[in-house]
Each structure stands twice: as structure tokens, then as C-alpha cells.
Amino acid sequence: MRTITLICLAFLTSIFPASVCAQAPTSTPTAAKADQDRRMGWFRDARFGMFIHWGLYAIPAGQWDGKAIPSVGEWILNSAKIQPAEYVKLQTQFNPIDFNADEWVRIAKLAGQKYIVITSKHHDGFALWNSKVSNFDVMGTPFKRDILLELARACERQGIQLCFYHSIMDWTHDEYIPHRTWDPRKDADSDFERYVGYMKEQLKELISGKYGKIGILWFDGEWEDSWTHERGLDLAKYVHSLDPDIIINNRIDKGRSGMAGMNGEGDWAGDYGTPEQEVPSTGFPGRDWETCMTMNDTWGFRSDDHNWKSAQEMIRMLCDIASKGGNFLLNVGPQANGQIPQESIDRLMRIGQWIETNGDAIYGTHASPFVRLPWGRCTQKTLPNGQTRLYFHVFDWPKSVDGKTNALVIPGLSSEVLSARLLGATGFASQPSRQGDGWSISIPVAAPDDVSSVIAVDIAGEPKVVALAILPDTTGTFHLLAKDAELRGQLKYEEKCSNIGYWIDIGGTARWAVRLQSAGKYKVIADIAAAPTQGGSRFRLSVSDAGIDGVETIVPAGENWCDFKAVDIGTISCPTGDFEIVVKPLSRAGSAVMNLRSITLVPLAK
Numbered sequence: 001m002r003t004i005t006l007i008c009l010a011f012l013t014s015i016f017p018a019s020v021c022a023q024a025p026t027s028t029p030t031a032a033k034a035d036q037d038r039r040m041g042w043f044r045d046a047r048f049g050m051f052i053h054w055g056l057y058a059i060p061a062g063q064w065d066g067k068a069i070p071s072v073g074e075w076i077l078n079s080a081k082i083q084p085a086e087y088v089k090l091q092t093q094f095n096p097i098d099f100n101a102d103e104w105v106r107i108a109k110l111a112g113q114k115y116i117v118i119t120s121k122h123h124d125g126f127a128l129w130n131s132k133v134s135n136f137d138v139m140g141t142p143f144k145r146d147i148l149l150e151l152a153r154a155c156e157r158q159g160i161q162l163c164f165y166h167s168i169m170d171w172t173h174d175e176y177i178p179h180r181t182w183d184p185r186k187d188a189d190s191d192f193e194r195y196v197g198y199m200k201e202q203l204k205e206l207i208s209g210k211y212g213k214i215g216i217l218w219f220d221g222e223w224e225d226s227w228t229h230e231r232g233l234d235l236a237k238y239v240h241s242l243d244p245d246i247i248i249n250n251r252i253d254k255g256r257s258g259m260a261g262m263n264g265e266g267d268w269a270g271d272y273g274t275p276e277q278e279v280p281s282t283g284f285p286g287r288d289w290e291t292c293m294t295m296n297d298t299w300g301f302r303s304d305d306h307n308w309k310s311a312q313e314m315i316r317m318l319c320d321i322a323s324k325g326g327n328f329l330l331n332v333g334p335q336a337n338g339q340i341p342q343e344s345i346d347r348l349m350r351i352g353q354w355i356e357t358n359g360d361a362i363y364g365t366h367a368s369p370f371v372r373l374p375w376g377r378c379t380q381k382t383l384p385n386g387q388t389r390l391y392f393h394v395f396d397w398p399k400s401v402d403g404k405t406n407a408l409v410i411p412g413l414s415s416e417v418l419s420a421r422l423l424g425a426t427g428f429a430s431q432p433s434r435q436g437d438g439w440s441i442s443i444p445v446a447a448p449d450d451v452s453s454v455i456a457v458d459i460a461g462e463p464k465v466v467a468l469a470i471l472p473d474t475t476g477t478f479h480l481l482a483k484d485a486e487l488r489g490q491l492k493y494e495e496k497c498s499n500i501g502y503w504i505d506i507g508g509t510a511r512w513a514v515r516l517q518s519a520g521k522y523k524v525i526a527d528i529a530a531a532p533t534q535g536g537s538r539f540r541l542s543v544s545d546a547g548i549d550g551v552e553t554i555v556p557a558g559e560n561w562c563d564f565k566a567v568d569i570g571t572i573s574c575p576t577g578d579f580e581i582v583v584k585p586l587s588r589a590g591s592a593v594m595n596l597r598s599i600t601l602v603p604l605a606k
Helices: 018-022 029-046 073-079 084-093 101-110 147-158 192-207 229-242 311-323 342-361
Strands: 048-052 115-121 161-167 216-220 290-293 327-332 376-382 388-394 407-410 417-422 432-435 438-442 453-459 478-481 486-488 492-494 499-501 509-516 520-529 538-543 548-554 565-574 577-587 595-603
Touching (some): 101 115, 101 342, 115 147, 115 192, 115 216, 147 161, 192 216, 192 229, 311 388, 327 342, 342 388, 342 453, 388 407, 478 509, 538 565, 548 565, 565 595
Parallel strands (some): 048 115, 048 327, 115 161
Antiparallel strands (some): 376 388, 388 453, 417 453, 478 595, 486 509, 492 499, 499 595, 520 565, 520 595, 538 548, 538 577
């Protein structure tokens, strides 16, 4: 029998339209795509949401039996190997007397977040609502208030879209398998089909209307073998039978490819991909996706986690994500008393201050037409008159030469610029002018916002962008910096050490477009790093994908991932004109191939 009495029992993509699962067989692909576009409209406009991880795990707050337990707060049952029968006793201690749904929603709104995704049930199985099919819910606590209902009413009052996270995995339910290895319950005594029936009944409670029109069901915990692709398709069909308009993330199925969030191979259910704790280097062109991210190192509250990201880092992350066509779901982990940590609130208010001025450059925008920009990011909108508005998010404000005038050079933009203005500024008239293969936009000497200042540029028609080639310096040397690379695959640019890192995909490449006036030979120096025991990966640098005249080397280990070493890896011949320098791994010896800060090509005497 269950340790928790039931009234009745009834971290890890590709995108595949969930509407396909719900559509009748006679629906055409075009009709299915149109249906998905209709359902996804508000999500694509929103761009920024609040994730809330809250439950019984906020009570121990990362501590058990007087000891700090490694790992994120909401995983404490698993991380501390707690017997489920012991863990469920936390239900009698849950009494968040300071919880105020209107205050939570107000904070999200002031931060500029358009939707909230809250954990209706996490992996521990505890329900934050009044569930009719389980006693392991908030009504069995001293608090005895339906948290989701109060939040739904607050969201309706303040115009925020409410969404629910729901875990497929359930550590405390008798019928869920597999049980934890330290759990005395046996898988052979459990009936997974009964668990699936129970989960469907709970989902029906959540989206049948009591909590208003729910925007998203955000599934998680799908990676264990008991959950299959076929079960994912069946659950997507069931959910859409209850609400054909609801959006479903791809974690309802088996195709998210770990933290990268999306696997392009296979007919996986789900409307969008879910990268976790990372921003994909190029986004997922033509597909919907959303990066979920913690503000510190945990989702559920931990009292000892003070490793907070700065507001600057998160604002720039929002700009970066929007520039790649994605959404940003930023997490808060409320304390057991119901209060959002002040550190989270302070950062959200700074983000909201920035959005108040620059929100037009985020909401309703599309991905950048530029592969890269040397000083920041770009988002865009199509205007009703057929023109395009480009929003240039300037992270590195140009330095004025004379202290009186200043200009931002937009390289590679061949479209006709009609006007330019600085968001949030009055009394400043910008003068665009042609410069080389791009445009020069007059700007103030000092940046209005040292985190990201935004310049809105209206152009005729759709943007026309030419490839931005890197030129040699006055000595003929090419400096190929990490921030200027086009990244393909599972790797990303890291601000901390200005390097390409998290290079776990040996099929992933870093590439630089280069322009050379006359052919020549070059010595290649790679500035690379790997932590102790993490060296030994091999990579190849070549001219173009064809691998013309390439050189190979092995990555040396250092003291840490930012202990960079300038390694002479050989000599290559470069042709006249435009070409690419491509770095591609051949093997991975450790957890990642390497960290790469730069490639320098030094001309050799003829």
C-alpha cells in the first residue's frame, strides 16, 4: 500500500509540434503548422518569464540531519538518500504564512516578465493545489490554502499568463517506478499504468478550468526508462483532448538531448525546446525554444547558496537569447515562509528598470539577421509599413576619439537606413551615414546604460546583411577572438574568461570568416586551456570545411579551465579572398574538449 493515502487512483531535444498529436489524421501539415503558430503567438511575443520552484524542499533548504547536502535544493530527497516515508513528514511543517500571491505576481510584472511557470508538483510528488486524488498536497499541511488557485487569481488581476510545471517522475508515489535504490519498496510490487492514470487525473484538475486558462504545461523528469516515447505521444494527445490550445514543452517526450534542450532527430512530441542553464550558441533557427536559468546555483531554495549572477549578466543573457529567437525563463526559489529571497528581488527590479526603457527591443522580436556583432546583439521586428526595425543592443559602447562626438559602426548592413534613435533618450538626433560595407550611426559620448544601451534603426524592407570578414592588423596578423566566432553545435561563449567553452560536442565547430588580400603562409597559435586531468583532447584547425592544409594538436592540461596556454600548433597556407578558419574537435578526452580564447595567425616571411 502507499505510504501516502490516495482518495482514488485512476534534468533531461527536438521540437515536434504537439498539435500533430492532437490533430485528426485528415489535417494537412500546413493546417497543423498554422494551428501551432496560433497557439504559440503569445509565447513568441512574451520572450521573458518567471520560473518558480517551491515545495516541501524549501523547509530543509539544502540541509538534512544537520549537514549541508550537495546538489540543488529541490533534489534533497534524492541527494540525501532520504526514505520517502521520512520525507513526507515535512508536509506537517509546511506553513508559509508570509505567502502573498499578489506580491509574487507584482514582482514578476515589475521585472518585465510576461508569464509565470510554477511547480505544481516536483519530483518529490507534493502538490501545491487541492488535489482530489491525493492527500499529499497543500491541503494536508497546516497552511491549508490552495496556492495555485490564489496565484491564478492574482495573475488574472495583473495580466500575467499562468503556466504549470509538472513532474512526470514521482519519488514518493507507490506506483511510480523505478523506486530509488535505498527505497524499501520494490518495483515488482508497483503498477506504472496506475501511476500514469493518477498523473492524468492530476493534470485534468490543473487544466480543466478551475485555475483559469493555463498557457503552458511544462513537463520534466522524463529521462528514466519507465517513461517512453510512446507514453509521451499518448500524454500529449490526452492533454490536448482537454485543452487543444495549451502549449507543451518537449520534456513530455524523450527528445531534449540533455541540457542542450533539443534533439533534431525523431518525431518527438512538444511545441518547443528547453535548454537548461545554458544559451545555445546559435539558437535553434526556425524552431521555438526557451532557456531556463537559475539566478544562483539552485532551483529550489538553499539557505547556503550565495553565488548570485549579477543583474548585468542576466540582462545581457536576455538580450542574447532574444537575439537568437528564444525565450528566457528565469528562476526564483521562494523560502519556506513564502517570501522570495531579497537577492532575487533586487536583481529582478534592476532587470525591470532596464526593460521599462528597452522592452520594445525584447517583446515580439525575432532573431538577429547578423551572425555576430563585435559590440553586442541585435533583435528585429517587421513594421506594418513593410519596413524593418533593428534593435542594436550595445554591450561595449564605443569610445569617443575627441570626447565630443561618437559613432557606432554597424558592419555588413547593406540595407538603406531610414532613421535611428536611442531608446529612452530625448533631444538626441542620430545621423546615419554609409561607412564601408555598413553604416555609421552617431551616438552620445557616454553610454546611457552601461549594461546594454539600445539603438533602434529603421531600414527599408527586409534586412540585407553581407558576411562580416575579419581583416589582418597592420602587421598582417589575424586575431581571431572567441567572441567573434560563429559557433555550431554544443559549445558556447563564456564571458568570465572570454572564451569558447562547454565544448562537449566533437561535431561542434568554431569558425571565423577571414579576408586576405594575397595568399600566404601563417604560423598558428591557439590560446587554449583545460583543467587538471581534462587534457588530451585533439582538435584540427583548417581552412574551410574541406580541411585544406589543416593542422592538428593535443590540448594540454593546466591548473584550471582558465589557465590558458599559447600553443604553436603548426603552419597553414591561406588563399586570397574570403574563406573560413574552422576549428573542429577530433576527440574529447575529458568532460569538454577545451576552452579556446583565441587563434592568432602570424604571417611568415615569403
